[in-house]
Amino acid sequence: MKRLITKSALWLGVALMAGGGGIARAATTEEAVALVKEAVQLVRQDREKAFTEFNNPAGRFVKGELYIVAVSLDGVVLAHGANAKMINKNILEIKDTDGKQFVKEQTNLAKTKGSGWVDFRWPNPVTKAIEPKTVYIEKVDDLLIAGGIYKK
Numbered sequence: 480m481k482r483l484i485t486k487s488a489l490w491l492g493v494a495l496m497a498g499g500g501g502i503a504r505a506a507t508t509e510e511a512v513a514l515v516k517e518a519v520q521l522v523r524q525d526r527e528k529a530f531t532e533f534n535n536p537a538g539r540f541v542k543g544e545l546y547i548v549a550v551s552l553d554g555v556v557l558a559h560g561a562n563a564k565m566i567n568k569n570i571l572e573i574k575d576t577d578g579k580q581f582v583k584e585q586t587n588l589a590k591t592k593g594s595g596w597v598d599f600r601w602p603n604p605v606t607k608a609i610e611p612k613t614v615y616i617e618k619v620d621d622l623l624i625a626g627g628i629y630k631k
Contacts, residue, residue, distance in 0.1 A: 506545035533558035589618035
């Protein structure tokens with residue numbers, strides 16, 4: 480009996496670590512890139528439909544702490560999967576808790592290289608704590624699409 484209980488506890492632990500049991504797991508960089516690429520495709524097909532879907536907290540572009548943001552190259556938020564209050568605000572000069580102008584860095588990266596990663600510190604919408612974050616961005620037409628992960 481003791482052996483059965485031990486094996487059951489072991490399997491329960493494995494299942495929970497694998498993401499079962501309703502416990503959220505951290506997103507990966509690969510998932511962030513894939514989500515951004517999917518978002519870019521939708522923007523190319525139908526920009527308004529894309530923005531509506533990005534803003535939907537229960538939609539396919541919001542996965543816990545991984546969500547999509549669309550920003551014009553002059554810094555205006557056009558869609559935000561974690562904070563609808565940011566939409567239509569110019570955040571070009573916004574700074575993280577360390578004083579880094581990360582949106583300016585993202586727009587410069589989009590203009591010069593078209594895609595890449597930007598690191599900064601930002602509140603995690605799941606934990607509410609300020610955490611290190613890395614965001615993958617891709618330029619599409621006159622905007623950038625961003626999706627990132629929090630580094631644990």
